[in-house]
Amino acid sequence: MKRVIQKRFPEAKMAEMISLPFRLFSEEENKEFIQRINEANSDIIWVSLGAPKQEIWMYENYKKLNRGIIAEVGREAKLVYEEKYTAESNYEMLIKIYQKVMANRKTL
Secondary structure, eight states, X not given: OHHHHHHHOTTXXXXXXXXXXXXXXXXXXXXXXXXXXXXXXXXXXXXXXXXTHHHHHHHHHGGGOOSSEEEEOSHHHXXXXXXXXXXXXXXXXXXXXXXXXXXXXXXX
16 A cells, blocks of 8 residues: 555655554554554554454554544545546545544544
8 A cells, every 4th residue: 555655646755554463463562553653753643454443443542642643544545546546536535534533533
């Protein structure tokens, strides 16, 4: 995904990308993920673990993150990969991202 984002959006700066295991990960692994995220010092932290795992992870860990907006990724990832990416797709993605950020802001 990182390669696709860099190709389609060359102005985007990705600080870190962590591929998490498909299994439940240990508390020690989670601490390492949090440390790497904090060291990356990102403005936006995308979480894509599948529902409801990503929402649970976000709720359990958001207070451990030193900065950034945290948002789950679902349909937005598909939009990045679509071959027929249009301005309409871009607008749709922007609206969805905004809605998720605002929903997370209200609940966290």
